[in-house]
Amino acid sequence: MSPSSMTIRPIKCNLRWKRLLFLLCLGISTIFFWMTWSTKTTTVLQPCRPFHAMCQAFLPATDNQTEWRRRDCQIKSYITKDTLQCSKLMRDLHFITRPLSAEEEAYPLAFILTVHKELEVLVRLLRAIYTPQNVYCIHVDEKSPPEYKASVQNVVSCFENVFLSSRSETVIYGGFSRLKADLNCMRDLVTSKVSWRKVVNLSGQEFPLMSSLELVRHLQDKIWQELNMTPGIKQPDYIRWRTQFQHNETHVDFVKSKVKKAPPPHNMQIYFGTAYYALTRDFVDFVLESPQARDLLEWSRDTYSPDEHYWVTLNHLPEAPGSNVAGGWEGNIRAIKWKDQSGWAHDGCNGRYVRSICVYGLKDLPWLIKKGSMFANKFENDFEPEALDCLEQWHRNKLLSSASVPIEPSWLLATREKP
Template identity: 50%
Template sequence: MSRLRATKPGLLVCAAVCVSALLYFGKPAWEGPGAEAPSPAVVECGFYPDELCSALFEGKGAASQVAKFCRNPPGSEILAHLHAPGNCSRLSRGLRFIARPLSAEEGNFSLAYVVTVREELATFVQLLRAIYVPQNVYCIHIDERAPKKYKAAVQTLASCFENIFIASKTEEGAHPGFVRLQADLSCMGDLVRSKFQWNYVINLCGQDFPIKTNKEIIHYIRSKWNGKNITPGVIQPAKAKSTTSPSQPESTPGGGAHASPNEGFQEEPPHNLTIYFGSAYYVLTRAFVQFVLTDTRAKDMLQWSRALQSPECHYWVTLNRLEDAPGATPNAGWEGSVRATKRRGKEGDAHNGCTGCANQDSGVYGPADLPRLVRSPSLFASKFESSTEPLVLACLERWQRRRALQQAEVPLEPHWHFPRRTHFRVH
């Protein structure tokens, strides 16, 4: 596994901080009968111990200081499995994918996922194995701008699973918002035509991560939204600035950016539709997906949306407010805890509104955010980067996997567990 190299002064600081951490968190993994402690001069901070992750979840300040230095990411280990020769069984086991439904309830309620990716390959693999169960189905849309090696690695992974496939049509163009909308629709078409039966579809980006288990996601859908779509969004009073103007969206005190009802558009909306503004993320019933792919109003709105600045933040929420749409919620507002985001300057804001719309305001989660993340009511959070903040995602992944296995009602395979890591790595 590759290591993050440090300058000599940085190495000494790292060693000192990690030695202090051992006194705080417990005995080092190398301690034992007849064992000698490695000299601090030849020790580099290794991967995280479980104790460090636990302390981070509890918000202990000392752990956050250690986390600044102990940052070896799991990326090289993940990439090694993707590029190493071997069969698919070895790949699946090596990457610790769960190979059986963890309960009868989950086995009888299948979810479909649309995942759009372009970069952060290790982060995407961590996301995929966190949401993967064999009864679900996954459509992966790879951005045309992604490097060839990235595309090849994702294709290699997908080819090992019957229920993971690459979108049959990839999108490209100069209008990122509309490309994203088209990518979701392309995957939806593939999912409807596939042999897999599924109940709901959820869209994700490659830098999202679940903060609920598969069972908890199903319980949330069934308990509060059974048969209904989740598309958080509202109509803002007419005095608000429309996001269809050339300028940037106007943020409201609630943390979202909203459009005024049918004002500021270059062309009148088709079929006299009232345009809503909301989250680009959704949880949709299969019947609603089929409606979107075939209904004349949905098709006409798609063409009309080409002129919008953020069409993905208008399209789903507007169609879901139509009273005759399957699973519609005509009177809904911001209800639906789909996605948690970290807003720059609003780190403590728990608002779950317009997530995925104003990306320029979205920050990357760090170790100090873990206590709030694990207590969030949201199903997913965005965004994470293994390249810059590997520890937070690694700890969150272990926490989420441990919860999933604790909820399991079937015998567990040994390779489903993530192994404990040592405090130090000796040169």
């Protein structure tokens, strides 16, 4: 063996080991990078909150081998992402993707949702009332946190028939801004390509008690087919201070002054009622275009809680389309437990009162379901969330049981599974 061959062999050996070491390091680095990226981008699935035992009374019975298991507990993780896969959101959050009956498809509705908090409750409400033939305008309070606004925009971007109001108000409780929020959405809705028949307004903390088919039938039955629903009566004496004195709206409050207002325009009789309604499209056009409506709106600017007299007063004008001149509190639009009505209008709040309105708990569900109103107000995600879990599944079961189309597996919020 020559001296030259003896010197070359160790060099080849060293190069081979260096190459292997480089490849090993590269492989380890690749695995480490993938694990780090995966941890940052993959949502950690948490087990769903089980149904409360009290909920079994409102769900179809199961045999001894199975029980109802929730499939959906990832709402917040979906809608707070910077980017969304809309098809995945529709599927994984169990939105209804086509009309459930020809009857519903032939009677499209418009919805106005005025929201400022309770992101998850809002998405669950939208999911409960969503069908492709309807149209939905969401007004987000201008003072809502940026992250809340971004999340709502995330959801809206996935639907052609859901949009944000083109103008946002800073809404003050009891103020004119609350009325303007609805009007802003109405102006947007009349330009929609959807030929909606009636518009229903909601807050972001409500939930339906009627299925979409029941709602359509209720709004077009022989009593209400051509009429607006604006529950209310002639303004009682004890409430007249709201419209007799000027009120000043600030950024945080609405304050009564000692300055008396002029009489209502056009010698109108002022009525008092709820802020909730179901209005025909012709009536909405009347609200946006007629001199009576515009003058009443301007007069109402410095009244207290004008949304509780504006709609019902206009609906008692004989010349208003779909007016209900003889109407009172009928319509069964909302199930609300007011604190001062405990003991005679309802059995008391089993949750807690916020601004004299009951935030529902589980023990309120029998009363809500028996009452059979269009919607129930109100719920909170961090207070007895099991109540909304139960009501939501009860509602979805009812919704799908009345469908005349095949049920898609993704529409199921819960399934029967072995414990």
